[in-house]
Amino acid sequence: MAAPPACILTDIEGTTSAIAFVKETLFPFAAAELDAFLDARGTAPEVASILADVAAAAPGEDPRAALRRWMAEDAKVTPLKTLQGLIWRAGYEDGRIKGHLWPDVAPCLRAWAKAGLRLAVYSSGSVEAQKLLFGHSAAGDLVPLFSGFFDTRVGGKREAASYATIATGLNLPPDEVLFLSDVAEELDAAAAAGLATCQLVRAADGTRPSGRHPEAPDFAAIARRFGLPAPT
Numbered sequence: 001m002a003a004p005p006a007c008i009l010t011d012i013e014g015t016t017s018a019i020a021f022v023k024e025t026l027f028p029f030a031a032a033e034l035d036a037f038l039d040a041r042g043t044a045p046e047v048a049s050i051l052a053d054v055a056a057a058a059p060g061e062d063p064r065a066a067l068r069r070w071m072a073e074d075a076k077v078t079p080l081k082t083l084q085g086l087i088w089r090a091g092y093e094d095g096r097i098k099g100h101l102w103p104d105v106a107p108c109l110r111a112w113a114k115a116g117l118r119l120a121v122y123s124s125g126s127v128e129a130q131k132l133l134f135g136h137s138a139a140g141d142l143v144p145l146f147s148g149f150f151d152t153r154v155g156g157k158r159e160a161a162s163y164a165t166i167a168t169g170l171n172l173p174p175d176e177v178l179f180l181s182d183v184a185e186e187l188d189a190a191a192a193a194g195l196a197t198c199q200l201v202r203a204a205d206g207t208r209p210s211g212r213h214p215e216a217p218d219f220a221a222i223a224r225r226f227g228l229p230a231p232t
């Protein structure tokens, strides 16, 4: 990429936020609340529609058992991800969950947005879950900084077509979008669709560099490497 990107498209787990926060706070919260949530809200249209999607994706299996199996497998399945977002909402709203962001993230996002860069998210977590995390972060409500949120409804994160769809959705040529992720296979797919890429190699997350993409240990290093504004 010769010129600085027009848009930063960022992953969440392992990129803006600790893997441990997702695996040790978010996922256990959803698992612990699953039965109570379904008992209370299973017949609400929004939840019933998710359960119908679960039944279609896991025919012949009890929907709650399928959801628990997917949780154990960390399956990036849209109905599970949508349901987790709904369950997390109560936890964020009553303060039991605070969205984790590494300390370098919010200052850079604010500086980039202020300089006119567009910001977008692409995560396996549902759009609802993305907005909850950024809206209830320790650094405040960052949702207004973003102009796009994308989840697995555009396709899987290891499929090039997903990134082409996102670039079209952003109304930008793919090479003007810089995708940030810790996962090399996601970056490979983005690069195949023509996006610029950078692998977040955060020591605290134990990420291993792939050697196939530019690398940065944090967002400040991304700013330096790609000629983006730095926080003042």
Ligand SMILES: CSCCC(=O)C(=O)COP(=O)(O)O
Binding pocket: 011, 012, 013, 014, 022, 026, 076, 081, 122, 123, 124, 125, 126, 129, 130, 133, 157
């Ligand atoms: C939106 S926070 C929840 C993250 C999540 O559910 C997940 O599966 C992590 O996916 P990512 O694509 O952000 O690595």
Ligand SMILES: [Mg+2]
Binding pocket: 011, 012, 013, 014, 015, 181, 182, 183
């Ligand atoms: Mg990730």
